Every structure is written in C-alpha cells, then in structure tokens.
Amino acid sequence: MHFDCQERYPVASQHPLAHNIDYTLVPHEIIAQRIRELGETISRDYAGQEVVLVGVLKGAMPFLADLMRHISVPTVIDFVALSSYAGTSSTGVVRFQKDVEEPLEGRHVIVVEDIVDTGLTLHYLLQTLSLRNPKSLEICCLVDKPARRKVQVSPKYLGFTIPDRFIVGFGMDYEEHYRNLDFIGVLAPAAIAP
Numbered sequence: 001m002h003f004d005c006q007e008r009y010p011v012a013s014q015h016p017l018a019h020n021i022d023y024t025l026v027p028h029e030i031i032a033q034r035i036r037e038l039g040e041t042i043s044r045d046y047a048g049q050e051v052v053l054v055g056v057l058k059g060a061m062p063f064l065a066d067l068m069r070h071i072s073v074p075t076v077i078d079f080v081a082l083s084s085y086a087g088t089s090s091t092g093v094v095r096f097q098k099d100v101e102e103p104l105e106g107r108h109v110i111v112v113e114d115i116v117d118t119g120l121t122l123h124y125l126l127q128t129l130s131l132r133n134p135k136s137l138e139i140c141c142l143v144d145k146p147a148r149r150k151v152q153v154s155p156k157y158l159g160f161t162i163p164d165r166f167i168v169g170f171g172m173d174y175e176e177h178y179r180n181l182d183f184i185g186v187l188a189p190a191a192i193a194p
C-alpha cells in the first residue's frame with residue numbers, strides 16, 4: 001500500500017525558498033503521516049527482533065531520522081555513502097564512498113533510501129550488502145519514480161509513487177540545496193541552471 005502522488009499543492013508562500021519551487025507534490029503533514037505508518041508496519045513485521053537500518057547518505061537522512069522514531073523494535077542505525085557516475089554507456093557505475101561500520105551477517109537489514117529512479121543505485125547496494133549474509137535484506141524508500149526504471153528494484157516499504165519529475169526537499173537536493181525543505185516539491189524551471 002502506497003500513495004500515488006499526482007496532485008499539485010501550492011507552496012506555502014511564507015517559506016523563504018518558495019519562489020524556487022513550482023509546486024508542492026507532497027506536503028509535510030502527508031509525509032509525516034506516511035512515515036508513521038511505515039514505522040508501524042516495520043514494527044509489526046519485525047516484532048520480537050532487531051533491525052539494522054542502513055541509510056543512504058545524504059538524501060535519506062531526514063527520512064531515516066523520522067522513521068526510526070516510529071519503530072518500536074530494537075533498532076541499530078548505520079550509513080553508506082555512494083556516488084554514481086553516468087558512464088559513456090547507459091549503465092551508471094555506482095561506487096562506495098563510505099561503507100557500513102556494523103557487521104550485517106545474520107541480522108535483519110533494511111536499506112533506507114530517499115528515492116528510487118533508474119534503480120541502479122539500490123540494485124548495486126543490495127547486491128553488495130547481500131554478500132555480507134544478512135538474515136534478511138529489504139528496502140524502505142520514501143519515493144518511487146517508476147517511469148525511468150532500468151533495473152528491477154521493488155521496495156517492500158514505500159512511501160509514495162510520483163510521476164517523472166525532478167523533486168527536491170525532505171533530504172533531496174539540487175546541487176546540494178533544498179534538502180532542508182520539510183515538504184517535497186518540484187523545482188521551478190528558472191531555478192535550474194541551464
């Protein structure tokens with residue numbers, strides 16, 4: 001069960017960055033409610049067990065911070081940082097910039113990501129982490145943009161499905177900005193460098 005976001009909400013005009021945002025795709029209250037539901041679902045699914053949340057830096061940071069506070073089973077957090085390079089071919093190459101510090105063998109691992117787009121990043125990450133022999137390995141993703149998928153990735157836990165738009169906010173950036181917005185918005189064309 002996840003939400004299909006097609007609506008356009010106005011941008012709260014008092015927000016200092018409002019003039020750079022075309023429209024709001026997911027308002028803060030809806031994000032907060034959905035993250036609460038995801039945390040409750042994870043708590044039920046892993047009742048009596050411990051989970052290791054592996055956040056993908058930097059974008060998953062606010063999502064993970066909110067999600068973990070709605071998980072009621074024992075929870076350990078760790079982070080990876082990845083960089084992806086669009087090579088000369090259509091296949092992007094993903095590299096680790098930071099690995100996890102926790103051993104994953106025999107543990108229930110949930111990768112927490114901001115958005116899945118082509119799927120290349122999560123596909124690579126899952127392949128790599130599965131070699132560490134976790135007891136289980138799942139994905140919890142705030143946003144899915146299925147239109148541009150290149151490899152199959154199916155998050156077990158998903159917040160929202162969105163159309164093919166470049167979004168910012170709630171951890172997601174454009175040139176390192178807008179991560180601090182508490183809503184998810186679509187950037188105005190004028191705010192994108194030519």
Ligand code: 5GP
Binds near residue numbers: 166
């Ligand atoms: P994928 O490997 O699935 O194509 O891309 C995943 C990564 O691309 C995300 O973690 C995110 O950093 C970036 N990305 C993909 N779509 C968007 C988008 O609409 N907005 C932002 N800010 N980043 C995106």
